[in-house]
Each structure stands twice: as structure tokens, then as C-alpha cells.
Amino acid sequence: MPIEWYPGHMTKARREIAAVIQGFDVIIEVLDARLPASSANPMLQQLRRNKPCIKVLNKEDLADPSVTRKWVRHFDRESGIRALPLNATNRQIAGQITKLCRQLAPHRGQPGKSLRAMVIGIPNVGKSTLINTLAGKRIAKVGDKPAITTAQQQINLRNGIFVSDTPGLLWPDMRNQLSAYRLATSGAIGDNAIDPPDVALFALDYMMRRYPQALAERYKFEELPPSPADILAEIGRRRGCLVSGGEVDPYRAAELFLRELRGGVLGRISLEEPGADVAEGSVEESERNEAPGI
Numbered sequence: 001m002p003i004e005w006y007p008g009h010m011t012k013a014r015r016e017i018a019a020v021i022q023g024f025d026v027i028i029e030v031l032d033a034r035l036p037a038s039s040a041n042p043m044l045q046q047l048r049r050n051k052p053c054i055k056v057l058n059k060e061d062l063a064d065p066s067v068t069r070k071w072v073r074h075f076d077r078e079s080g081i082r083a084l085p086l087n088a089t090n091r092q093i094a095g096q097i098t099k100l101c102r103q104l105a106p107h108r109g110q111p112g113k114s115l116r117a118m119v120i121g122i123p124n125v126g127k128s129t130l131i132n133t134l135a136g137k138r139i140a141k142v143g144d145k146p147a148i149t150t151a152q153q154q155i156n157l158r159n160g161i162f163v164s165d166t167p168g169l170l171w172p173d174m175r176n177q178l179s180a181y182r183l184a185t186s187g188a189i190g191d192n193a194i195d196p197p198d199v200a201l202f203a204l205d206y207m208m209r210r211y212p213q214a215l216a217e218r219y220k221f222e223e224l225p226p227s228p229a230d231i232l233a234e235i236g237r238r239r240g241c242l243v244s245g246g247e248v249d250p251y252r253a254a255e256l257f258l259r260e261l262r263g264g265v266l267g268r269i270s271l272e273e274p275g276a277d278v279a280e281g282s283v284e285e286s287e288r289n290e291a292p293g294i
Contacts (some may be wrong), residue, residue, distance in 0.1 A: 003180040014043070016164055021047050021118060024052065024164070025105040028097065030121035030130060032186055033057035033085055035271040036071050038179035039122050039188065052104035054078045054097060058126040062262075067270035074274040078102075079154075086146065088130040097134065098161060111162040118164045124188050129154055131165050144218035170218055182271045187262045197232065201256035203261060204228035214266045232257065 021152070027048045032039040036057055055075045060068055068085050074084035082100055086093040086200075101117050102109050105164050108117035121127045123279075132138050151167040185193045185203045205228045207215050212224055215231065219238060225231045236242070236253030243249045260266055 033060040057085040064270035088126040157182040196254035197250040
């Protein structure tokens, strides 16, 4: 089933960001390290023009480290871009962002010349958590549900840097359904916009191809069942996701699997790599083919 989700406040946010972005010195784009391409907003490149940009690969502790290294090399080859993998709750690592801001805008951040940085990213990617970590206290709203931040917040870090937290931005028409399913797998899309068994089948298809050993180890498979549907049914049976008559409840089984995948219980998993995964997730490709495993 096609995934479509675009909360109303995002339309207003897009207009507001387009109107003010040129007043900022550095753009901090927070991405999910598990899916850096799918968690990027395609219009940001056009909006930021030649503004320097830090690509923060957040939740790197949940991502495959070998794949994350590929993404860092990929982004660092782009002009005006610096990539930094981190966990937004780690104050020591997050502090590197302020250093990068000063390097990218050396003429700012001095008395009388404050450095203004805009934090931008899709919902539930960790923007507010990062700001709170930089500030050393809870300032921005944080939650484990998408779309917590719904209005711009400006925070004075009291080190010559002002940070503006913005509402989450997600590509509005969601034509790229492969990216949409990756986002749904990661938990970035609201639960009311997805069908859990549908998303679980997509994720299991990917896991079978890329991380079969992680599935086997977590769910004690001596041999993987032949299809995503068979794996989901077996997970449901083994975890007691049953209804009357002993039948598997696909919704409970899917929610359990997705919760464990998102929480890192299956290990450090990346949902896309530079190159092939990004190419196969193009709008044109997604219009020709349905997401695999659905």
C-alpha cells in the first residue's frame, strides 16, 4: 500500500525556512545514519544554495559502522559539506559540531558577530535531542514520536553561536516509495500512516538479503524460512503473537519485529548504502516498481 504522510505544519515550515535560510551562516542537517539518503529532504540542496552544511549522521550506534564510513566518504566529497556520525545524546561527540561550525564560518562566532546555525531534518531524527545536548540542558521538546517540534525555536548556546530548531521536513508527495518504506521501517513516519505488516514484510525482505545472520541469531532460526511472510509468521508463533485458535496475529508480530529492529535488538543495521541503494530508490524507479517484498 502506498505510504503518504505530510503533516500540515510542514507546509508552513517549508515556507518559513525558505524565507529565512539565507540569514544563517551554517546549515546543520540531521540525518538518520541508518538511511542518510532517505532521511534527507531533497529540497534542502536548493534552499541552502552555497551555504556550508554539516551532515550529522545521528543514531550511528544503531547503524552498520562499515556502511556509515562509506556515507562519510560519500558526503565529504561534496563541496561545502562535512559529515559527522554521532549519537546526539553524547555531549563529548556532539561538541564537535560547534567546532565544525566555526571552521565552516570562521568570520562569525566572535563578539558582535554571532554565528547562526539552522538545524533541519525530518521528524524523529533527533534534532531537538542534539540541540539539548549542545545546550547542556533540556530546551527543545523531545519525544519518541514523529513531529514533536511544530514551531521554530531559537537557542543561545552562550558561546557566540545561536541555533534555530525547525519543524521536521519530509518530502511532501512521497513519490519515492522505496525511501518511504525505509523511513517507515526506521520509525520516522507516523504509525497512523503505515500498515505494520506491510512495512515489516519490506524490512524482512531487506534483512533476508543484507543481514540474514542477524535474523537467524535473534529468532533462533537454524535455517531462514523461504519468504518474508513465512519469517513474520514464524516470529509471531515463537513470540506468542497469537489469536484464538492459535493463528498468528500479523499486526502484533509485525509491531514486535519492527520495535526490535528500530531499537537495535537485531544489531547495527543500515537500511541503504551509497550508490546502488540510492539509485534504486530514485523517483523514476519507484514509479515503475513496487517496493520489494510487499
